[in-house]
Amino acid sequence: MKWAVIVFPGTWSEHDCHHVLTARLEQRADLVWHKDADLSGYDAAVLPGGFSYGDYLRTGAIARFSPVMEGVARLAERGGLVIGICNGFQILCEAGLLPGALLRNDNLQFRCIDTYLRTETCNSPFTNQATSGQVLMTPISHGEGRFYADAATLARLNAEDRVAFRYCTPDGRVTPEANPNGSLEHIAGILSERRNVLGMMPHPERASEALMGGEDGLVIWRSMINAMQAARV
């Protein structure tokens, strides 16, 4: 299994993701510059956090036109796994690989805090190692993470069990106080129609080592590894 960690101009979390994948999880992973459109040798792609193209115009708006996004779309088409974290989530929405959009936080603050995520579905390549409702402590670091989708899209996400995570209290209650950015229905992460693309605002790579304050994020990486191994059998 081979991972591509995509680097756009202004990406800043690529080394964290690469470190966790290689040093912590002993995966083969390359940093892939956004000008490279060919991801045919990879099984999974990570779109890390950052400020691609300085967030000019809208977050993720320019990055979606990078050549590598053709490769990401093809990887998703052939059933590979794509995870977009923070700015990566914003890019996937702009690219149309996920529905909805991420808007300015309702509190107008850049929030860099630990959040708690309630796992809403275990039926995905990203959450198959979680237990139903499992709470994952995962930090956020963003100013524009307020998930928005129109009512019909929200209804569809719910009906198709495509909400992966909602913000919650440490004991797993989904309350307005636990929502750090005003996301509709407290949504922190969603799945694509085929369930092989995940976008999430919180950073699992920053919660993947005890030294960093927690390792709940490992559940997501290990789920992905598990799904890819199962697909190879």
Place this chain on the structure above:
Amino acid sequence: MTYLARVYITLRPDINDPQGLTVRDGLHSLGFGHVASVRAGKYLELTLAADSETQASEQVTQMCRRLLANPVIEDFRFDLLPPA
């Protein structure tokens, strides 16, 4: 011919605009209590070459749909100024 397009991009009416609300509150603090609402948006000026106003208009519409505005959250409109 060279045209100037003045493009206005606004959040769709049903979308919460905390930036606009905060600016409105600031205006209220300054004594402009009669301001009922503020909506923040973006303004862009494009200079482009086109054979006709119709062609320029079609081009700017495409630009707005494909990049300048995100139809999930934003509306757009523009004025086109004839060649100088």
